[in-house]
Amino acid sequence: MANSPEQGTDKLQLAKSLVDLLEAGNDQDAVSVIAELAGFRDSMLFQEVGRLKLELHDSINGFVMDARFADIAQNEMPNAAERLRYVIATTEQAANTTLGAVEESLPLADSLRSDARHLADQWAKFKSRQLTVEDFRDLSVELSDFLKVTQANTEALHERLSEVLLAQGYQDITGQVIRKVIDLVNDVEGKLVELVRLSGHRSKPAAETTGREKDISAQGPAVPGVDKGDVVHGQDDVDDLLSSLGF
Amino acid sequence: MNKNMKILIVDDFSTMRRIIKNLLRDLGFTNTQEADDGTTALPMLQSGSFDFLITDWNMPGMQGIDLLKAVRADDRLKGIPVLMVTAESKREQIVEAAQAGVNGYVVKPFTAGTLEEKINKIFERVAA
Numbered sequence: 001m002a003n004s005p006e007q008g009t010d011k012l013q014l015a016k017s018l019v020d021l022l023e024a025g026n027d028q029d030a031v032s033v034i035a036e037l038a039g040f041r042d043s044m045l046f047q048e049v050g051r052l053k054l055e056l057h058d059s060i061n062g063f064v065m066d067a068r069f070a071d072i073a074q075n076e077m078p079n080a081a082e083r084l085r086y087v088i089a090t091t092e093q094a095a096n097t098t099l100g101a102v103e104e105s106l107p108l109a110d111s112l113r114s115d116a117r118h119l120a121d122q123w124a125k126f127k128s129r130q131l132t133v134e135d136f137r138d139l140s141v142e143l144s145d146f147l148k149v150t151q152a153n154t155e156a157l158h159e160r161l162s163e164v165l166l167a168q169g170y171q172d173i174t175g176q177v178i179r180k181v182i183d184l185v186n187d188v189e190g191k192l193v194e195l196v197r198l199s200g201h202r203s204k205p206a207a208e209t210t211g212r213e214k215d216i217s218a219q220g221p222a223v224p225g226v227d228k229g230d231v232v233h234g235q236d237d238v239d240d241l242l243s244s245l246g247f
Numbered sequence: 248m249n250k251n252m253k254i255l256i257v258d259d260f261s262t263m264r265r266i267i268k269n270l271l272r273d274l275g276f277t278n279t280q281e282a283d284d285g286t287t288a289l290p291m292l293q294s295g296s297f298d299f300l301i302t303d304w305n306m307p308g309m310q311g312i313d314l315l316k317a318v319r320a321d322d323r324l325k326g327i328p329v330l331m332v333t334a335e336s337k338r339e340q341i342v343e344a345a346q347a348g349v350n351g352y353v354v355k356p357f358t359a360g361t362l363e364e365k366i367n368k369i370f371e372r373v374a375a
Contacts, residue, residue, distance in 0.1 A: 162270075162273065162359055165266055165269050165270070166266060166270070166357075166358065166359060168262050168265075168266055169262070169263060169266055169355055169356050169357075170356075171260060171262040171263075172258070172260035172262055172263040172334070173334055173355060173356060175260055176334060216312070216339065216340060216343050217310065218304050218305030218306075218310055218311075218312075218335055219305070219335060219337060219340075220305055220334060220335075221334035221336070221355070222334070222336045222337070229337060230337055230338045230339065231337055231338070232336045232337075232338060232341065232354065233336075234354065235353065235354055235357060235361050238336075238341055238352050238353070238354050241338060241341050241342070242341065242345060242352060245342065245345045
């Protein structure tokens, strides 16, 4: 808070005149000189507060104008919510596919088990010669039916198990989407730390941002409602595009 | 098609590698190996006499598209058929992969039928 030379001289003159006035017993004028001297101190204080305010304003402006920060607030936060909703929908779908396949598989396995148990009983009777010729004829028909059913049921079971296998692809898809959200959370954390630092010590303005890469690199799974760009919808679209390229 | 051909499956998610491996086994292909990104896959390809490469795109380290380019740039590897199985679904990406010399492109999530169809198509063309 250095005083300018003029202010110093002014103050000295005022102080001298204050002494003169007090010696002359002119209290009324002395009080007004005292007020004038105090005014110097106040104006210095206001100036300093004003300067601080301006600096803080600039710092915060610089922070808000940081392109990355604006992008986070305007696009990526809402997108992150959308991505997480997509994760819920995708995992739900996979769970339902898996549960459906299991529910269809259990009766197939149960019917094979009960048929096999019945035939094992009959077969034991046959081996201990407890079956009549008539009974054996029935058993032979049952056996041939059982072999057909076994073939059909195990094929159906194989199909359901393959469905379950494929449904696990959700882990890859949602994993990629969640990784993106984690990156965003890390980014936001960094920005918040910066904001705290900025309000604590008003020293350094927001760090310069590097432009987001706009190349051909991997984008992860397209999330409906978020990734609106030129995205294909399913394998048929891919096949059409590739065949248009001469594939 | 030689069901005993040696296939390399490249994906950073082990669940997806397992899925593809199981689907391939279902189709009769049992001679498979796995790698979790291009950086691991490339030396395996260079020393391993693989007949077929199935790769994801989005992986840490070396991405699938770069692996594809590296394979096509390598005199000893450039003839390997490459199938991309990926969640990357931007048109420009598919065009990029096609230009880099991919033999087939399957978008995730996919069906067992799609995988079989693309593999058959690739080897029909390779045989022709």
